[in-house]
Amino acid sequence: MRTQSPRRRLAGILFTLPSMLFVGAVMAYPLLYLGYMALHTYRPLTSSEIEPAGLSNITALFTDSTVTNSLRVTLQFTVASVVIEVVVGTACAILLANVMLNLKGRFGRLFSRVVASAFIVPFAVPAIAGAYAWRMMLDAQFGPVNELLGTSTPWLVEHPLVSIIVIDAWKMMPFVLFVMLAAVMSIEPSQYEAAALDGAGSVRILFRITLPSILPVMLITGAFRAVDAFTKVFDTVFATTGGGPGDDTRVLPLVIWRTAFTHLDFGTASAQALLALVISLGFGGALLIVQRRNR
Amino acid sequence: MRLTYSARKRLGATSAGVVLTVIALVMLAPMAWMAFVSTKPDADIFSRTPLSAPEELTGGHYANLFDQFHFGTSITNSLVIAGATVVISLLLGGPAAYGFARYPWRGSGVALAFLIVARMVTPAALVVPMYTIMQNLGLLNSVTGVIVGVSVLNLPFVIWILKPFFEQVPKEVEEAAELDGLTPGWVFFRIVLPLALPGIMTAVLYSFLAGWTDLIFPMTFITDANVMPLTSSLLQMQTGYRIYWGELMAGGIVLTLPPVVLCFALQKYLLRGLRTGY
Structure with missing residues (x-):
């Protein structure tokens, strides 16, 4: 190994410094300011003064039913959508790998390319556009879903959380699919052949070879998806249910945004944001440490 | 059988x-x-048999986008935001990823960990203090605030994507160039960047998507319709009285087509980014 000369150390710092400064100025400073705001009252509608509030905004979090409700809703949303995405995504990946490995020839290749392209679309559609399209599709009177089912259910009113979960699963399942496809395709074909020679049926091959080899990737993908789903669920809910009916789909990011920009209560919003940060950074940080240990 | x-x-x-x-x-x-x-006339949109084909198609909703909903300027604004996000993310993230890959210094591991954790910051949590800061700086109702916000959330992701690409460049190539007297900066620009081009393409694609699809920053920072990008312009079609569904769906297509075309064209890089980036 080469020794770390001062010149190389300087180069390392110079390469990374601009990024560190940018993130420091544009992320760290606002987050410190967020901490400051959480300890103050600032309601520009009633007064332009920023007044010290001690820990009252923080302690209020634990008794505020808006917050406790949003934690429950966000958790339900996260768990359900990630489980659906991982299960369906993995299943589709195994099916697609099966097609790619066993349907050779021009048709087989064309087929798997077309299917793969179709799965890219939800991933490429901006969340806000996808959300509005789904909102129309699920409409009670002029939505095609109800026409197909012969019903007239206002899905977003009667099953709001389920609808949001379906929309998120539609958008993010392909992501899991492509990650899992890479994992499935990296299994040595000789393993399948050996098992088949031993007389193992496809169900046995699935549980003895395929699933055990991809399980670690499944878990880590699911865990990262969970952090992502918990922290970034906003556009879809904002454009479809707006958090309603009642509090049914008031996820945490939406509560923070509404407290700040609809109710103009920046102190309370900052305390809520701090809570969201603690949860996502705590979970995300733990995840990174676990991942590093297992490497 | x-x-x-x-x-x-x-x-x-x-x-x-x-x-x-x-x-x-x-x-x-x-x-x-x-x-x-x-492409349906309004009467057919609000029909009880939405799946049946309308008698005639209309381009009227698309025309309205430009006549009533200032989509011309919105497209420009979206392009500016996405383009600037690409430039900032790569200009800062490229060298940083290379530095982390090739010139580790004491504490660079911690720095990298911080950058990765920064990816997990809730945008809604960042937007609250940034709003007040942008207000004090007079940067509300300008694309600048949006660009800064989107870039800072995207930058860690770009570094994370690019680092493995730089690690794959054979060390011998760089060492030979250094022996020829090139400084680390020149080695990076002249030797490493061309070799890591697939990584750069991947980072460009994801940065463009981040800038083009972002909603929360523009909808919070921008109230002037002439400064809005496409994403927050769409929200304008939902007023307290009615939703302009035809225009909303037409606008959705305008917003959706560029990323879909780009993802198809750069499919190889998209999938590579999925595997290394997440």
Whole structure:
């Protein structure tokens, strides 16, 4: 190994410094300011003064039913959508790998390319556009879903959380699919052949070879998806249910945004944001440490 | 009846293909629905049989986008935001990823960990203090605030994507160039960047998507319709009185087409980014 000369150390710092400064100025400073705001009252509608509030905004979090409700809703949303995405995504990946490995020839290749392209679309559609399209599709009177089912259910009113979960699963399942496809395709074909020679049926091959080899990737993908789903669920809910009916789909990011920009209560919003940060950074940080240990 | 091994395999693959076709159609349905509704006259949009074909198609909703909803400027604003996000993310993230990959210094591991954790910051949590800061700086109602916000959330991701690409560049190439007297900076620009081009393409694609699709920053920072990008312009079509569904779906198509075309064209890089980036 080469020794770390001062010149190389300087180069390392110079390469990374601009990024560190940018993130420091544009992320760290606002987050410190967020901490400051959480300890103050600032309601520009009633007064332009920023007044010290001690820990009252923080302690209020634990008794505020808006917050406790949003934690429950966000958790339900996260768990359900990630489980659906991982299960369906993995299943589709195994099916697609099966097609790619066993349907050779021009048709087989064309087929798997077309299917793969179709799965890219939800991933490429901006969340806000996808959300509005789904909102129309699920409409009670002029939505095609109800026409197909012969019903007239206002899905977003009667099953709001389920609808949001379906929309998120539609958008993010392909992501899991492509990650899992890479994992499935990296299994040595000789393993399948050996098992088949031993007389193992496809169900046995699935549980003895395929699933055990991809399980670690499944878990880590699911865990990262969970952090992502918990922290970034906003556009879809904002454009479809707006958090309603009642509090049914008031996820945490939406509560923070509404407290700040609809109710103009920046102190309370900052305390809520701090809570969201603690949860996502705590979970995300733990995840990174676990991942590093297992490497 | 007993089937041979290869016949069984082909049968299995064919049924897998049928299942996949059905799911793939569900995946395409929302975009197809957007396209369909965007060309229907209003009377047919609000019909009890929404799936039946309208008697005539109309381009009127698309025309309204530009006449009533200032989509011309919105497209420009979206391009500016996405373009600037690409430039900032790569200009800062490229060297940083290379530095982390090749010139580790004491504490660079911690710095990298911080950058990765920064990816997990809730945008809604960042937007609250940034709003007040942008207000004090006089940067509300300008694309600058949006660009800064989107870039800072995207930068860690770009570094994370690029680092493995730089690690794959053979060290010998760089060492030879250094022996020829090139400084580390020149080695990076002249030797490493061209070799890591697939990584750069991947980072460009994801940065463009981040800038083009972001909603929360523009909807918070921008109230002036002339400064809005496409994403927050869409919200304008939902007023307290009515929703302009035809225009909304047409606008959805305008917003959706560029990323879909780009993802198709750069499919190879998109998939590579999925595997290394997440």
